[in-house]
Amino acid sequence: MKHLISIDQYDYQALHTLFENVSKEKYGFIESNYPKKSQIATLFYEPSTRTSASFHSAAIQLGYSVLPINEVTYSSVTKGETLEDTIRTIGSYVDLIVLRHSEKGAAKRAAEVSTVPIINAGDGNGEHPTQTLLDIYTIWKTFKKINGLTVTLMGDLKNGRTVHSLIKILRHYKVKINLISPDSLKLPKEYYKNSDIEYSIFPKDLQTDILYVTRIQKERGSKEDYKLSYDELISLPSNAIVMHPLPRAGEIPVLFDNDPRAKYFEQIKNGLLVRKALLRELLI
Amino acid sequence: MKHLISIDQYDYQALHTLFENVSKEKYGFIESNYPKKSQIATLFYEPSTRTSASFHSAAIQLGYSVLPINEVTYSSVTKGETLEDTIRTIGSYVDLIVLRHSEKGAAKRAAEVSTVPIINAGDGNGEHPTQTLLDIYTIWKTFKKINGLTVTLMGDLKNGRTVHSLIKILRHYKVKINLISPDSLKLPKEYYKNSDIEYSIFPKDLQTDILYVTRIQKERGSKEDYKLSYDELISLPSNAIVMHPLPRAGEIPVLFDNDPRAKYFEQIKNGLLVRKALLRELLI
Amino acid sequence: MKHLISIDQYDYQALHTLFENVSKEKYGFIESNYPKKSQIATLFYEPSTRTSASFHSAAIQLGYSVLPINEVTYSSVTKGETLEDTIRTIGSYVDLIVLRHSEKGAAKRAAEVSTVPIINAGDGNGEHPTQTLLDIYTIWKTFKKINGLTVTLMGDLKNGRTVHSLIKILRHYKVKINLISPDSLKLPKEYYKNSDIEYSIFPKDLQTDILYVTRIQKERGSKEDYKLSYDELISLPSNAIVMHPLPRAGEIPVLFDNDPRAKYFEQIKNGLLVRKALLRELLI
Numbered sequence: 133m134k135h136l137i138s139i140d141q142y143d144y145q146a147l148h149t150l151f152e153n154v155s156k157e158k159y160g161f162i163e164s165n166y167p168k169k170s171q172i173a174t175l176f177y178e179p180s181t182r183t184s185a186s187f188h189s190a191a192i193q194l195g196y197s198v199l200p201i202n203e204v205t206y207s208s209v210t211k212g213e214t215l216e217d218t219i220r221t222i223g224s225y226v227d228l229i230v231l232r233h234s235e236k237g238a239a240k241r242a243a244e245v246s247t248v249p250i251i252n253a254g255d256g257n258g259e260h261p262t263q264t265l266l267d268i269y270t271i272w273k274t275f276k277k278i279n280g281l282t283v284t285l286m287g288d289l290k291n292g293r294t295v296h297s298l299i300k301i302l303r304h305y306k307v308k309i310n311l312i313s314p315d316s317l318k319l320p321k322e323y324y325k326n327s328d329i330e331y332s333i334f335p336k337d338l339q340t341d342i343l344y345v346t347r348i349q350k351e352r353g354s355k356e357d358y359k360l361s362y363d364e365l366i367s368l369p370s371n372a373i374v375m376h377p378l379p380r381a382g383e384i385p386v387l388f389d390n391d392p393r394a395k396y397f398e399q400i401k402n403g404l405l406v407r408k409a410l411l412r413e414l415l416i
Numbered sequence: 417m418k419h420l421i422s423i424d425q426y427d428y429q430a431l432h433t434l435f436e437n438v439s440k441e442k443y444g445f446i447e448s449n450y451p452k453k454s455q456i457a458t459l460f461y462e463p464s465t466r467t468s469a470s471f472h473s474a475a476i477q478l479g480y481s482v483l484p485i486n487e488v489t490y491s492s493v494t495k496g497e498t499l500e501d502t503i504r505t506i507g508s509y510v511d512l513i514v515l516r517h518s519e520k521g522a523a524k525r526a527a528e529v530s531t532v533p534i535i536n537a538g539d540g541n542g543e544h545p546t547q548t549l550l551d552i553y554t555i556w557k558t559f560k561k562i563n564g565l566t567v568t569l570m571g572d573l574k575n576g577r578t579v580h581s582l583i584k585i586l587r588h589y590k591v592k593i594n595l596i597s598p599d600s601l602k603l604p605k606e607y608y609k610n611s612d613i614e615y616s617i618f619p620k621d622l623q624t625d626i627l628y629v630t631r632i633q634k635e636r637g638s639k640e641d642y643k644l645s646y647d648e649l650i651s652l653p654s655n656a657i658v659m660h661p662l663p664r665a666g667e668i669p670v671l672f673d674n675d676p677r678a679k680y681f682e683q684i685k686n687g688l689l690v691r692k693a694l695l696r697e698l699l700i
Numbered sequence: 701m702k703h704l705i706s707i708d709q710y711d712y713q714a715l716h717t718l719f720e721n722v723s724k725e726k727y728g729f730i731e732s733n734y735p736k737k738s739q740i741a742t743l744f745y746e747p748s749t750r751t752s753a754s755f756h757s758a759a760i761q762l763g764y765s766v767l768p769i770n771e772v773t774y775s776s777v778t779k780g781e782t783l784e785d786t787i788r789t790i791g792s793y794v795d796l797i798v799l800r801h802s803e804k805g806a807a808k809r810a811a812e813v814s815t816v817p818i819i820n821a822g823d824g825n826g827e828h829p830t831q832t833l834l835d836i837y838t839i840w841k842t843f844k845k846i847n848g849l850t851v852t853l854m855g856d857l858k859n860g861r862t863v864h865s866l867i868k869i870l871r872h873y874k875v876k877i878n879l880i881s882p883d884s885l886k887l888p889k890e891y892y893k894n895s896d897i898e899y900s901i902f903p904k905d906l907q908t909d910i911l912y913v914t915r916i917q918k919e920r921g922s923k924e925d926y927k928l929s930y931d932e933l934i935s936l937p938s939n940a941i942v943m944h945p946l947p948r949a950g951e952i953p954v955l956f957d958n959d960p961r962a963k964y965f966e967q968i969k970n971g972l973l974v975r976k977a978l979l980r981e982l983l984i
Contacts, residue, residue, distance in 0.1 A: 185457070185483055189455060212949035217948065225757035379502075380496075382496075404508065404509060663781035681788055
């Protein structure tokens with residue numbers, strides 16, 4: 133049985149097999165058939181409408197059914213049940229579990245006892261591999277290559293799980309990475325290590341192929357304002373793209389949404405396609 | 417693309433086309449088909465089991481799937497995301513969005529950015545057009561006409577969104593409207609204006625075709641008791657009907673439920689039929 | 701119309717008809733068909749992920765759709781609506797209602813006004829008949845008989861609804877029942893009465909066919925620790941089985957899970973099969 137726990141499971145070859153499958157929309161609708169229809173559970177210990185909705189719709193579009201468990205905190209789970217027992221229980225009902233949990237390593241623990249495939253939909257400050265796969269797919273889909281590109285990461289580079297995973301997956305490619313962040317939210321040293329990626333801090337002249345913007349959470353406290361203006365955005369190179377994992381909180385003005393370089397809503401659509409492919413691969 | 421935002425979209429002709437379609441149950445079950453099954457989202461910023469359940473069941477009975485998002489308050493939406501961004505995101509997953517929101521005008525704002533049809537399932541103290549359409553349909557279905565009828569509206573006429581919309585839609589007809597309410601909860605002046613409807617206050621002798629009762633919410637404070645007794649109800653004309661948008665809180669005694677003039681549970685059933693027709697019209 | 705409100709509806713003959721139907725998996729997937737697909741509602745006034753998920757999956761595996769209403773507390777129901785009105789409303793949308801409620805007798809009240817079948821999924825300190833049916837089915841499935849067995853019930857025998865119902869259903873058989881519990885949580889006298897079952901308290905030498913363990917809720921206050929050790933469990937007779945309604949809170953160590961005598965996860969699977977059979981019987 134296969135699980136999707138970490139982007140470390142994806143090397144260059146695995147990534148490009150996925151890209152091809154997604155772009156061909158290889159996996160279509162499965163007619164429901166006797167004796168039962170495949171079901172997935174979205175087991176969310178932390179709320180995430182966006183991610184659970186994406187998996188829900190992906191499953192439906194493939195012809196699967198969904199058991200949504202989005203209120204775990206209020207449920208029997210709080211009667212003292214361990215994650216492991218819940219996984220074994222829900223795994224008796226469905227064919228695959230999409231798990232969002234507040235603790236790092238939760239998805240791995242779940243996979244160790246599960247009788248059905250587990251997809252990690254975010255484990256605390258651990259990983260959120262399907263977000264990373266949709267990000268890298270969006271880059272590949274746009275440029276039809278990844279080697280040779282310049283990727284600028286901007287925002288909260290200290291706490292941003294999304295950014296950290298993207299940096300890790302980019303190690304499979306020869307890319308240039310620029311970083312832009314407030315002093316208090318700089319990228320942790322560990323992400324500079326073990327990599328042949330070149331970093332350059334605070335480029336004055338933003339020559340980049342990708343500008344990947346993330347939200348600065350107020351509670352993580354930077355007094356600096358990392359909101360981009362419309363003027364700054366339209367002055368980007370004509371073939372550059374602007375990405376954001378969403379939700380945004382003013383980092384990118386709505387006025388820019390209709391610019392062809394704005395790719396953040398296409399990321400949403402790509403997320404659906406990527407998740408459809410992943411569900412099918414794990415359920416075949 | 418069409419949206420259903422306001423009952424102002426319905427004139428006499430549109431209403432009667434809808435009535436005919438609903439009564440013929442013109443729209444039946446759609447077999448799911450490749451490459452994907454149509455999905456609707458019920459995106460509820462305010463709780464409303466009744467309305468979301470009605471749309472959910474209507475969709476299922478048509479062969480669609482449902483993405484239920486009923487806990488918006490607890491979700492990623494509260495990470496500072498605007499309604500517009502949420503609509504664009506959810507609209508990437510599904511083919512139609514049923515929206516309940518606490519702010520007047522929310523449905524209109526949603527429609528302005530949405531890539532899929534929006535149905536307004538209540539926008540604060542704005543409108544709840546599908547409730548109004550099921551009310552007027554119930555009247556038409558019962559009497560096979562609307563012109564010439566006497567409609568008595570009773571309860572909280574000041575705050576009752578349901579009553580206000582019903583008065584507006586009745587302007588397409590020649591009807592007599594009686595009002596009964598506590599002094600503190602009288603109909604706002606704006607609903608008397610611009611209308612050829614005749615009003616009469618507190619009729620002693622309740623000669624009416626329709627008695628439409630609404631709930632007086634305690635927090636809106638009337639000391640007067642607007643509960644009807646069984647004796648008052650059975651003394652209504654034999655061909656009159658009693659309507660209520662439900663939930664009720666004692667305005668109508670349970671004892672009256674089996675009287676053939678009690679139409680409030682039939683309103684529920686008609687709501688399902690009307691919503692099925694509306695979903696199909698917007699998804700064709 | 702049939703309802704499932706109490707295990708008192710099941711005599712010896714009805715139980716064994718159910719056992720045979722479940723074990724043959726008599727009821728398979730129903731193809732959805734025009735004019736509409738059957739729907740069930742899971743109407744849960746109290747949270748119970750485990751039970752609602754089991755019914756949800758059972759319905760999907762039968763080809764039905766599910767209207768999940770799991771947040772009743774936050775919904776329009778709290779606008780003062782009675783259980784009876786909610787049942788009549790939801791019954792207008794779906795073909796069967798699975799009801800969990802905090803008040804004893806709620807399922808019976810619901811059945812009295814419902815236009816569709818009601819399944820009692822737990823009514824306060826009343827009954828939870830589908831749990832009892834899956835328990836007794838698990839015993840029958842394992843031993844292919846029930847008469848002549850020794851059943852040891854352990855834990856909170858005072859408040860345990862599960863245990864009380866199991867004792868009642870065992871009255872249809874000639875079995876020996878042992879009880880093990882803290883002094884403060886002993887079985888109420890009423891369960892000793894009107895029965896030809898023999899009881900023996902605190903057996904030193906645990907010669908039993910079934911060890912049925914339940915959780916001791918901290919808030920019900922026993923200072924005694926009723927957790928079983930791995931050593932105690934492996935010293936059970938080789939053909940004995942260990943059952944638990946789950947969730948557990950340390951009563952049975954995880955180490956024992958892979959012992960063939962551990963049947964608590966098989967109970968979960970049997971619950972799905974039993975509920976599928978019950979849904980089909982009530983919906984035919």
